[in-house]
Amino acid sequence: MQVTFGIDVSKSTSTICELIGESKNELTITNDRPGFIQLLKELSAFSKHPQIIFEATGVYSRRLQAFLEDYGYEYVILNPLKAKKEMDLGLRHNKTDKTDAYHLALIQRLYHHPVNQLQSPTYKQLNSLSRFYDQLTSDLVMAKNRLHQILQSTFPEIEALFCSAKGKNYWQIILRYPHCDLVEKDGKKHCL
Missing domain, CATH: 4.10.280 (MYOD Basic-Helix-Loop-Helix Domain, subunit B)
Known part of the structure; x- marks a missing residue:
């Protein structure tokens, strides 16, 4: 069963859409330690690491990126212009954090973007x-x-x-x- 996490990162919160097969689960976390621990619990519920995708949103997404790297999770980080273009190809109708998270997960399922390579410190x-x-x-x-x-x-x-x-x-x-x-x-x- 394919599991994909689409994450829409904002300043203080992140909206997460978990696509598990054909079902979806949505939640919002804070972009701090308690929120990331909540995300870790969601991710660790699966025996195989889920696919994770989010947009590069500067300093906001860097915290999520560092957290995922610290816990050994691979992820896809999209340029916001590329993500918008792919969402505009028929996926996005009403722009909200929830729909963006969902559409990011769908984008990963459709396009199978390769995971980002970890950079050296x-x-x-x-x-x-x-x-x-x-x-x-x-x-x-x-x-x-x-x-x-x-x-x-x-x-x-x-x-x-x-x-x-x-x-x-x-x-x-x-x-x-x-x-x-x-x-x-x-x-x-x-x-x-």
Whole structure:
């Protein structure tokens, strides 16, 4: 008998549809230890590991992924766009967490997606560090753009003073004179 678990992962809960042969059982768990223990009880009720399928939903699905790996369960994790496309091919009519979990289980039965290969801890750490680096880079670009906009409002002439890259001297002048009026006031002090 084929057993498939379709799991629709949200922020704090996951909706599960267990397809056991032709019957289905639906439940909702919390995405924390008690909820995952409840899922473990459902999974361990079967002598043969069931097929498990869910969508990649960023940080939310990573907790489920780690839990399944810790307990030795194989799973299929689908890209959300691929899952949507496959659901839209006649499976999905009304979008709800329950129907998504059910349709994910049906997708696995129809398409027999291969299980995901487990990544080494080193590779996972590199992925995590890469995402962190990308976020820092994005934050830095946004901060520089904000600073540039503010300087255009308070001291637009500063750009004309420096032809090349903005090095140490540029930033020291900005620190000392964040507004053009401060240059004029400082000039008057030195003239007296």
